[in-house]
Amino acid sequence: MDPKQLYQEVILDHNRKPRNYGRVENATHSAEGLNPLCGDHLWVSLRVADDTLAEIAFEGESCAICKASASMMTGAVKGKPVADADALVERFRTMVTGKADETQAKALGRLAVFAGIKDLPSRVKCAVLPWHTLHAALHQEAAATTEGDADPAAAR
Amino acid sequence: MNAPIRRPLPPATPLDVERVRRDFPILANVHPHGKPLVFLDSAASAQMPRPVLDRIVYYRTHEHANIHRGVHTLSQRATEAYEEARRKVQRFINAREDREVIFTSGTTDAVNLVANGFGRAFVGAGDEIVLTHLEHHANIVPWQMLCEDVGARLRVVPINDAGELDVAEYERLLSERTKLVAITHVSNALGTINPVREMVAMAHRRDIPVLVDGAQAVPHMAVDVQSLDCDFYCFSGHKMFGPTGIGVLFGKAALFERMRPYKGGGDMILSVSFEKTTYNVIPHKFEAGTPPIEGAIGLGAAIDYLGTIGMDRIAAHEHALLEYATASIETLPGVRILGTAREKAAVVSFVVQGVHPHDLGTLLDHEGVAVRTGHHCAQPVMTRFGVPATARASFAFYNTFAEVDALVAAVRKVQEMFA
Numbered sequence: 001m002d003p004k005q006l007y008q009e010v011i012l013d014h015n016r017k018p019r020n021y022g023r024v025e026n027a028t029h030s031a032e033g034l035n036p037l038c039g040d041h042l043w044v045s046l047r048v049a050d051d052t053l054a055e056i057a058f059e060g061e062s063c064a065i066c067k068a069s070a071s072m073m074t075g076a077v078k079g080k081p082v083a084d085a086d087a088l089v090e091r092f093r094t095m096v097t098g099k100a101d102e103t104q105a106k107a108l109g110r111l112a113v114f115a116g117i118k119d120l121p122s123r124v125k126c127a128v129l130p131w132h133t134l135h136a137a138l139h140q141e142a143a144a145t146t147e148g149d150a151d152p153a154a155a156r
Numbered sequence: 157m158n159a160p161i162r163r164p165l166p167p168a169t170p171l172d173v174e175r176v177r178r179d180f181p182i183l184a185n186v187h188p189h190g191k192p193l194v195f196l197d198s199a200a201s202a203q204m205p206r207p208v209l210d211r212i213v214y215y216r217t218h219e220h221a222n223i224h225r226g227v228h229t230l231s232q233r234a235t236e237a238y239e240e241a242r243r244k245v246q247r248f249i250n251a252r253e254d255r256e257v258i259f260t261s262g263t264t265d266a267v268n269l270v271a272n273g274f275g276r277a278f279v280g281a282g283d284e285i286v287l288t289h290l291e292h293h294a295n296i297v298p299w300q301m302l303c304e305d306v307g308a309r310l311r312v313v314p315i316n317d318a319g320e321l322d323v324a325e326y327e328r329l330l331s332e333r334t335k336l337v338a339i340t341h342v343s344n345a346l347g348t349i350n351p352v353r354e355m356v357a358m359a360h361r362r363d364i365p366v367l368v369d370g371a372q373a374v375p376h377m378a379v380d381v382q383s384l385d386c387d388f389y390c391f392s393g394h395k396m397f398g399p400t401g402i403g404v405l406f407g408k409a410a411l412f413e414r415m416r417p418y419k420g421g422g423d424m425i426l427s428v429s430f431e432k433t434t435y436n437v438i439p440h441k442f443e444a445g446t447p448p449i450e451g452a453i454g455l456g457a458a459i460d461y462l463g464t465i466g467m468d469r470i471a472a473h474e475h476a477l478l479e480y481a482t483a484s485i486e487t488l489p490g491v492r493i494l495g496t497a498r499e500k501a502a503v504v505s506f507v508v509q510g511v512h513p514h515d516l517g518t519l520l521d522h523e524g525v526a527v528r529t530g531h532h533c534a535q536p537v538m539t540r541f542g543v544p545a546t547a548r549a550s551f552a553f554y555n556t557f558a559e560v561d562a563l564v565a566a567v568r569k570v571q572e573m574f575a
Contacts, residue, residue, distance in 0.1 A: 004522045007515070012573060038514055038530060039544025061544070063512035064574075120518060 014068035033133030070130035191524025199550030211457035241456030262403035266390035271298035281307035341373035346495025347503030398458035402451030523566035
């Protein structure tokens with residue numbers, strides 16, 4: 001899917017109507033994500049019960065790619081075991097940096113549409129930020145970024 | 157007695173843009189996403205015309221060797237071409253002497269040279285450096301690093317809602333503690349042209365030297381460092397249709413003589429023993445190591461090229477583009493232009509309601525339109541206007557009115573997508 005199609009078919013819909021937007025009351029985990037270089041800034045809060053992500057929400061100011069990625073992420077991990085969410089973070093990251101093959105991408109289900117982001121190398125960080133923030137929340141880190149060592153491009 | 161102030165004569169013949177465009181192969185060669193390229197990002201880096209490309213190829217095929225070293229034919233040719241480029245720069249900015257022109261790797265390198273060579277020699281604890289809210293990070297961070305090391309502090313001239321400097325406040329900030337003023341000639345993020353000559357005069361009344369960041373000025377207007385009377389003037393080759401990796405630091409000879417070298421190495425010395433090194437004379441004292449020779453020669457060729465077009469014609473065409481672009485973009489609902497100074501270079505920074513600048517940049521690219529999106533290495537300016545980023549269309553003399561129309565149509569298309 002070319003980037004323009006990606007916008008038209010997926011990103012704009014989630015940008016207009018983000019799912020799970022807001023804050024989880026009685027959150028057990030939360031983290032702040034910031035890309036200082038582009039200004040994407042969001043918060044992920046969640047409640048874990050019985051090793052399962054019972055609730056998750058996000059809020060913040062960001063570009064449409066970041067917001068859509070966050071929106072779809074919350075939908076994908078809600079109700080899932082924490083270990084599955086962790087594994088999904090890594091698989092998503094592998095896909096948007098162009099390192100996943102087609103089968104691996106397909107295994108990501110609806111998230112596979114983000115594979116097209118690899119053709120917009122300057123925007124990969126936007127798509128990855130919510131996932132880094134989720135990872136930080138699950139691992140009790142206060143903040144996440146996609147700069148420096150956490151730069152998805154640096155791992156290529 | 158002061159000489160009467162002369163208004164610049166209007167250009168005798170306007171610019172033939174279509175003819176000029178044929179000098180820039182890249183404008184015709186590239187079709188992003190199958191669309192004609194509309195290149196509106198010259199403030200980040202401008203394109204290179206054929207005569208500059210040809211000059212670099214000629215240098216590499218007929219003249220290249222290391223300079224100031226060998227007695228053989230090629231070394232002499234390369235040295236002559238390099239020093240001729242220095243004289244071209246001298247004439248271009250009307251410096252008094254060619255030894256007042258130092259080749260650097262760019263504007264950033266030039267500012268760092270002064271921060272180290274001048275700053276470390278003449279700025280101490282409790283001293284102040286005055287700069288402005290419009291500065292590019294390259295004219296902030298070197299001074300911050302200096303301040304941290306020597307215990308000095310920065311004072312910042314505020315701007316108004318139009319993006320113009322508060323000159324009265326600037327004058328108030330100058331004191332006996334001020335050791336240097338560092339100001340941009342033209343704001344890269346907003347396009348504001350600052351009253352540099354007036355500001356230099358104010359600083360000089362207190363014997364304070366002034367550094368001017370001219371990176372965004374030299375491609376667009378005639379610059380005369382003697383008329384400005386600034387003490388240092390910095391700019392980059394690649395923003396004025398020359399190569400990357402080359403820039404210029406102009407400085408008054410008397411100041412250069414008193415400054416410490418910034419980098420040590422070959423070419424900046426007269427003699428070296430393990431006990432003592434005697435530094436070379438200016439400008440060589442500040443040009444350690446093999447310089448970007450083809451960069452300097454390419455920059456000289458870019459200056460020649462600008463001369464054939466004429467800075468007055470360039471300025472007139474760009475001003476017309478700016479007025480047309482401003483008026484056209486203003487007609488778009490939900491679009492806000494940042495930077496509405498009375499004196500402006502051909503830069504239009506804007507934000508579109510409901511569309512993040514990075515999404516806008518990606519989608520404009522799909523229409524063939526290249527604009528810069530982000531904070532433009534001027535985060536204090538973004539903070540001042542309460543935005544994380546803007547889209548910036550910046551124009552050069554090779555841009556057309558039709559390209560302004562293409563930009564406006566593309567923005568409208570993105571707005572419809574996001575509606």
